[in-house]
Amino acid sequence: MTEYPGTTGLILNEPLLWEKGKQGRSGFSLPRRDVAPQPLSETLAGDGPDFPQLSEVDVVRHYTRLSQWNFGVDTGMYPLGSCTMKYNPKTNERQAAQPGLARAHPMLDDDLCQGSLLLMYDLERFLVEITGMDAATLQPAAGAHGELAGMLIFYAYHKSRNAPRSKIIVPDTAHGTNPASAALCGYRPVPIKSSDQGVLTPEAVAAVMDEQTAGIMVTNPNTLGLFEENIRKIADIVHAKGGLVYGDGANMNAIMGIVHMGQIGIDVLHLNLHKTFSTPHGGGGPGAGPVCVLKHLEPFLPVPRVIKENGRYRLSEDFEYSIGRLHAFYGNVGVLVKAYSYILSMGAENLKKASQLAVLNANYIKERLKDTFHLAYDRPCMHECVFSDKLQQPYKVTTLDIVKRLMDYGFHPPTIYFPLVVPGALMIEPTETEAKEDIDLFIESLKSIAAEARDNPELLHAAPTGCRRKRLDETTAARKPILTG
């Protein structure tokens, strides 16, 4: 009998913070008072916030119990498509917490910050090498922030040529953030469809590309897990009309050391360090979304930039065409330390191997499940594969039911109902850090669920039953919002 990771576990109840505690408690160690109280105008003084009053033990138990209601990569396989939930190495946490780096004040003179500046300078160089682009900025705090940087660069570039443009091409396989980021720069997204092979065709792009269009945003590999094989031709079409090509590099984990992004016609490319470069996602962030560009767009990169002169590093704002500043300081430097540590730990060979194994894992899952679930595009995939609930529909079982049941087996669900081009999509990205045994167990779980869907669909409709909570009422949450307690 196969033993799946999922059990009901030991889950303790825990109220909200302010439902515990007692008047007069505090969990904070205050420093010794060594100066006398100084006068404060009564017109300025407030009552102070009504915070709960908890001892240190109260706080520790509270968050320990809450953490046990959560599932992370450290708990088990987390095959969220497009999110690259790979293992987050623990040594990287140690490096980011190194006191010299963690306590660094961002406004000191450059001479007093050489360690952090060197790290940022070298990380830019590493990312430039890994992508094949020419220059980079580390400032964007997340992928969507990187997209905004990219769109601002598009805007500044066209403006510098006295030819502002109003539209941008966004394929149906793009991330949801793409249209929203473009809209912030006043660009109207022009949607185009991918082919029946799941990739963009030069014809589809040529049909809409004109001199009012700033360029195109392409996710490559795309959200179907397929390499956009016509990318060079597409880039030629866009460039011929004076447009630029934006590459969403969220799926870079499939192609490190394999594809030269600088040669395939992409002008601007963002990376997600919290995906490809192993920094933890923190339940929603912080991430980091560096942007790499080709030489001709380097003048537009955000300031300040790190410069190396005579073996010393300094920050410079002296770039006339820069789009300006995007972050209060230099970006999520603590996250950058982790990505830098990851690259140094891996080296060139292992980065490439990581991409190879990520692709191998995804193809293995695709092959072994393609008789069980409908495969949207039956062709070799890159780092992720996309199934749908088509074969389960006769049993009145949906993608949502399938993944909720998967929780009871002890796995985090894949991404669902995305990309939009596949109705009822199940988008599975195992990443390279999952071992074959765990993947086999995951596959067996999904096969078992498919059998349950046929024989006992109620099991799926009622799932999950092993989590702290059963399915939650999202409709009421939105209709009658309770957003604070």
Add this chain to the structure above:
Amino acid sequence: MRYLPHTPEDVDAMLKAVGADSVDDLFESIPVDCRRKHPLRLPESLSEWELNDHIDTLGADMAVSPDYRIFMGAGSYAHHIPAVVSYLLGRSEFATAYTPYQPEMSQGTLQAIFEYQTLTARLLGMKVANASQYDGASALAEAVLMAMRISRRKKQVAVSRAIHPHYRRVLETYLAPTDYEIVPLPYLPGGVTDLDPLDTMDDLAAVAVQSPNFFGCIENIETAAQRAHDKQALCIAAFSEPLAYGLLKNPGSQGADIACGEGQSMGIAPSFGGPALGMFATRMKYVRSMPGRIVGQTVDTDGRRGFVLTLATREQHIRREKATSNICTNNSLCALAAAMYMATLGKTGIRELARLNYDRCEYLKAELRDAGFTLPFEQSTFNEFVVDFGKNFEKTHSRLAADNIIAGLSLEKYYPELSGHYLLCVTEMLTKDDIDRLVSAVR
């Protein structure tokens, strides 16, 4: 490599299942002219031992406490971080989870963020807060964009010159492709914003002030809000030091419509400026125009209390180009740190800590006045203040730095009219002895 679990046998078995002869076969869909011709040129991989040494070497090349006594804030504050915060934040169930799209498996993150929203709303005196923005600067930029959406047709935003100069630059970057106009509001001799230019503005969507402002001066948000509302405009109250609201009147009670700023003070290490925490709160009537994620309370099928991401129809993955923001990944773990910090401090702790910060800073101000220096701005301050050290202070500043004392931030770069003026900061991390040492060194 210890992060890659595949044995050669695993690879062979998997290739066989896939029907490929080699791993390279899996990449055949990539055209040859898209492929790299040469291997990546990166430094040779490091063992964990070597990496520790390397990072320690970099860390040693940084000026940090306790070796240095740093009297500098300017948007990044050294506060004591209780061991419980670092320890609990390291729980990998929190740290290694994704955005809580599957609520049944993410109740820990969801309840914790619901609690963060609640504590933030209480701190700022507002009704609702979002799950976080990237930092104080992007929070301000998003607040202005939100005010523009609410006002519909208006095109002007009045922005105090006493807002952090970096925040104002980020705002300019965000607004560059729009037809919105930023009208700077000067500061008065007392160190607070001059609101009189508002009288002549007839297309005003919002007024943005920061309190305590960049000079540490406490602004009168109540007046700013009133003047904004007289013009049917919104009042945006920014901040970079939220600890102040442990002691001072909060923005909500003074009539601000949006309170936004930097939450790094709340249990987050400075880390050379990031990751930090964009705090963002508003009135309930504006919640559907608010950017960012929001967690809401609901029930499960058994009627038990639980939490979910909600009001998602504002967001990019649903609303695409009509979303209230493009933000997706935010700074959730930093929000969690802030919640833990606020819970640890509690009602009395935050008051006492804020008071101690205030008192130590006032002590330094008094000592500097005694030493004959001018403090040009009369307005009361919190944690930070401006002192006129004179035009020749630069050499002294360098000499003190060589002696491991950082005597504040020179303001000339940001405010040319304030040459010779320095922004000084004192938190609970600097003792009376440290302050006395600084004063005797500059005397």
